[in-house]
Amino acid sequence: MNLPYQADLPTHLLAACFNKTSATYKFYWFLAVLGHVEQGESQLSKQALFADMLAHAWYTVNYFHVSFGKQDKLQQAIEQVRITEHLTIDAELGHISTTLRQTSHPHTRKALRYFDSEVPHRFLSPWFRAEDKRLAYAFSQSFTGECLYALYADHIVINPAWAAYLQRNARVLKDFCYWNLALYLQGRNPNVPDIPNKLIKAPVRKSLTEQRKKFWDIVIGELGSVDCIYTNTRLWPGRYAVEHFIPYAFVSHDLIWNLIPADPAFNSVKSDKLPWLDRYFEPFYQLQQQAVAIIYDKLPKSRFLEEYLTIIPDLSATRQLFSAADKQRYREQLQPLITIAANNGFEYLPR
Known part of the structure; x- marks a missing residue:
């Protein structure tokens, strides 16, 4: 599956963001980013994005019990937050996101902050050497290589060159992300059936x-x-x-x-x-x-x-x-x- 091409954008680098992944973070981070850009936002709160990461993965973890791997902290964070915030396993995505964005519970806030050291700068690794967090922040703030966004302490800013592309192609980009996520999770759950249909909560279950x-x-x-x-x-x-x-x-x-x-x-x-x-x-x-x-x-x-x-x-x-x-x-x-x-x-x- 290929991303829509645009001559003045390095779309091949965006596609490469999901190469050599060792956790689910990048997939859910990108889904969270897309959700806000679709609404016309350009300055995105990290707290809101981390909350949305958990919300997008909520049903897959809590209802379908798909394993993310023993070292994946997203699954662990969801299990902890569900208890701390008294959320049900079938809570709606919007309710989960709002609860986690507004929470004042120190354990929940700590669980969300963990992902700041893992995903925002590492997602930009196709554009430049992102392992060095300090350099990644500096390079991103000048949009080096037309990278997707700029990094700041508590938020990111979408590169204006990418905004229209992300909005126009949001549906295809989500499908691309879910396709790669399904491949990733199927590799870690080889005997679990129908992984693609366990990535989102179906609006209505079919009747019998x-x-x-x-x-x-x-x-x-x-x-x-x-x-x-x-x-x-x-x-x-x-x-x-x-x-x-x-x-x-x-x-x-x-x-x-x-x-x-x-x-x-x-x-x-x-x-x-x-x-x-x-x-x-x-x-x-x-x-x-x-x-x-x-x-x-x-x-x-x-x-x-x-x-x-x-x-x-x-x-x-x-x-x-x-x-x-x-x-x-x-x-x-x-x-x-x-x-x-x-x-x-x-x-x-x-x-």
Whole structure:
């Protein structure tokens, strides 16, 4: 992915800002800078930018539990600030930013100040030797090499030569930044699925209406009722929740092989907790067995049957998931996902 070209600007140096990154700081710093420049600002408070860095990374860390690496202080700062400032894991970006900009809590202010020694001057390294902080400040204030901004003690000033370019191309520049961030995080989370969709909070989660009406309503209607695998509560048509066996916050998809009917009250309590396979796999798998057999009989061309193909390559040959090999494949699909999710900070259900 290339940046928009402009003859009088060293856009290749801006693209090089994300080369050889060892932490997430530069990505979130640039997203914060772009957000303010889009609003027509040219003198940007460092405190506001550091607050926005945490706000942009908030959902990825707190909801999706994506690892930034053990040495990345941004993730540590978010975990600390969430407790100190009494912020929820699903707080809105604007609320987080405002809270952190206005905070008077010494621990939060210290956590934000840490990034002043890490990212504002180092981001300019493609333009000049930025490891020397004192020289970086001096060079930037004369816009050496048409660098992006000038550095000062508590703020930065956007180079006027870049302002229009940044505003005009903000959408493409954000996509470029997120693309590089996704590559960076995928390298540190090689077994975590769908990293790109875990970088921002989706405005609205997709409903599971279709999975309910065109799959589980048919299954439960045929059986008359089923038992919730978690509570043994009897579930009837229209009186159940469709829930993700492995949390959506980890798998980031609504594929039918991970969805089951459940007690609505328990579903809200379960939230993003992980199921214990030694306790829940057998009833989960039996319910999936029944579902596949019924849907194959009633709606053999259902698109939902195709969603099992990632586990069972030839579903037409088995139709009911009755073979020991099918059961083994299913468990082998779930086990590593649950293990990785647990390693990334997702909690298990109480025993």
